[in-house]
Amino acid sequence: MISIEAELRRRCALAIGRAFGAEHASSAVVKEGDPKFGDYQCNSAMALAKLLGIPPRQVAAGIVEHIDVEDLCQPPQIAGPGFINFKLQTGFISRRIEAIAAETAALARGGVPEATNRHTIVVDYAGPNIAKEMHVGHLRSCIIGDAISRILEFQAHRVVRQNHVGDFGTQFGMLIRYAQEVQMQTGTFPPIEDLDAYYKKAAQRDKEDPQFAVDARSAVVALQAGEPQALALWRQIHNESRRHASEIFQFLGLKLTAQDERGESFYAPRLAGVVEQITEALDVGGGGGDTALDGTDNNLPLKELAVSPPDDRAEAAGALASPQALERLSDAQLPCPVQRPFAAISDGAVCVFLPGYVDKDKKPLPLIIQKADGAYLYATTDLAALHFRITEDKLAPEDQKPLNENWHADRVIYTTDARQSQHFDMVFDTVRAMRWHVHPQTGRLVDLIHAAFGSILGGDGKPFKTRSGESVKLRALLAEAVERAARVVAEKNPSLSPEKQRHIAQAVGIGAVKYADLKQDRTGDYEFVWERILSFEGNTGPYLQYAYTRICSIFRKAGAVDFTEARLDLVEKAELDLARHLLKFSDVVEIAARDLKPHCICTYLYELSGLFSAFYENCPVLKATDPATVKSRLILCRVTQAVLEVGLNDLLGIPVLEEM
């Protein structure tokens, strides 16, 4: 069942082609119209008028004359400078809704068609640094990333979720060093059941004792080089952290599983190879640096850049890279401005220099891929991960069985903090310079997308912290959300059993937190104020859940209903408004997927809930005067219910409730 907007666009294109020549057909623009004028509008006439030198209204008339929409709309109207307004025929709307209600498969998708060209899309989200407990800083990536991957998956893309946990970085050096220290002094391993307390003690030592700090840095190097004692300590801390994180994921209802976790440690065996390849390909003297950065030229031969086979796991990461051949450049020798990407050693660190990046002294700003002490950084890991996601064949070394099916991603999406956008710009530019973004099978260029989001602020506009200035722990925050919801449930609906109340409180509390985050455009900062987030009035998660429960309540009373032969008769305004809006769901999903903006879904569902509430007030369903009207209105209820469930549960990851 194709979306109406897409269908109208197609018909407009045909009409434009017939009237003014096929070369203009692609300029067909159709979008949701102002309800005052119609359901959809075509705005192509104005743009075309200029191109053709014909008055816009005349162009519009030409389009209308050649368009064939008699099966969908009332006769199109031309208005203003040349808008063409389409108003759907009531009968057409009814038949569509009836068809959705009658077909189980269509109903389960809320009438939304699957995407025609399916891609493999890696979505990288959550990715907490697991050296310490998860805090609010991780919340948005979890919620938004999960919603984005749900939306794309719902469109029938092949979504590969990736939880790129920080489990091999600098902080672990500190933790390992601390464990060694305690072990030396007391002979026992320090307990780490309270990860944060443990982290704090290590951080304290790191801060107060410079020698400790130095040793901590070298512990990272030892870890990354696969030194056994460091690895053993790391493994203990790692397990504890992972257990904690997966608890949070479950509580939040994320679709991330243990299989989706490939953290920094996973890429450890590949890092040396990555640095080696980059330094070889982008050496100043080498020929790699002249590769086009803009990504437009798709015909350049793909260099032989395969990473050395993943012949080992993190536990035996092997020797560090030794880019001795690479040029060492002093500050004065750095070309300024940087004309083409190149790698060099600067101040002892292996760096990639890219055009367009300067520091505060206008000096070329490097992307450091290996520190002077030999340790790797997150840039290295990100580069290895991109290489892995796009080009590598997924074979597990130990048994030669596929680690997973090959991905060969068509798109890679990172859902992280906006503050990291420069980092990703540089990493993506490096990948392009290496031509790792050329799809190994299709040869097409892989989309590298940073779906950035803003910070969580407190009510004062400053970063959201506890009174004592610490970052708010996710566990505590979510527990409080559920607790607050529980209080309201107990007050509003005390007759429900304690188990039901608990279940509802969980769904409402978590749903409210998620919805509050998702309903805003992700690119902006967002204020976390309990009173707003757990407000149950207006545009909130509970409001949408409530609309859903009202429908469930009707169906509980209605008993079994057969929709196969049911007829929808739209007479009341509230019925018509609701029905019309139901049919726009697929267009909204399309837009949300295109822009990776879940808030479009939220806005739509909120409007839908509002229209349903109006319908609910004005149009009695089970108490309607005649059986045909009852059945007709039940169809609207059924499809609204389906769209709400798909939208909330499948797309946003917000649970729906039978009652609340």
Added chain:
RNA sequence: GCGCCCGUAGCUCAAUUGGAUAGAGCAUCCGCCUUCUAAGCGGACGGUUGUGGGUUCGAUUCCCGCCGGGCGCACCA
């Protein structure tokens, strides 16, 4: 200093990417429970879209200059 992002109703945010008279929620005020869950519905109030130019049939949206705020800018992630 350079770069990126932001500035819309008292507050928090939308506006389908250049479309028609800029929309919601909260707050305030006025109505609606003997009818499928009032976590609801209806109505009122609220705007020179920070500011000054430019581009054009048309600008909250695109370009330039100011004002104000946030973030980033070499071995953390």
